[in-house]
Amino acid sequence: xxxxxxxxxxxxxxxxxxxxxxxxxxxxxxxxxxxxxxxxxxxxxxxxxxxxxxxxxxxxxxxxxxxxxxxxxxxxxxxxxxxxxxxx
Numbered sequence: 001x002x003x004x005x006x007x008x009x010x011x012x013x014x015x016x017x018x019x020x021x022x023x024x025x026x027x028x029x030x031x032x033x034x035x036x037x038x039x040x041x042x043x044x045x046x047x048x049x050x051x052x053x054x055x056x057x058x059x060x061x062x063x064x065x066x067x068x069x070x071x072x073x074x075x076x077x078x079x080x081x082x083x084x085x086x087x088x
Contacts, residue, residue, distance in 0.1 A: 003070075010039060010073040013080040020084075026056075028083050034060035035079065038072035 001009070017024075017032060024032075034057075036042070046057035064072065 001074075006070060006073055006077075009077045013077045016084065017080055022087075024083070028079075030056055030060040031079055032076060033057060034064045035067075035072045035076035037061060038064050038067050039069055039076055041069065 014036070038061075046054040046061075048054050048057070064075075067075065
């Protein structure tokens with residue numbers, strides 16, 4: 001997959017996740033959150049007002065800290081695809 005194809009697949013997956021109306025399981029959201037943060041090089045801190053949620057987000061980020069950007073994009077796409085296949 002070329003860099004352009006990967007970017008398109010990633011953006012399509014992000015759009016699909018963002019437009020999904022049903023709630024996601026917490027574990028799925030945390031994984032997608034971590035992959036997205038790495039894929040977009042977003043280094044802002046978790047911004048929840050609930051310390052426990054911030055702790056879970058920080059843990060999810062810790063688990064993917066060694067991923068590079070392309071690997072995170074591929075993981076996001078694959079994880080989103082797997083989730084949507086499991087609910088259809």
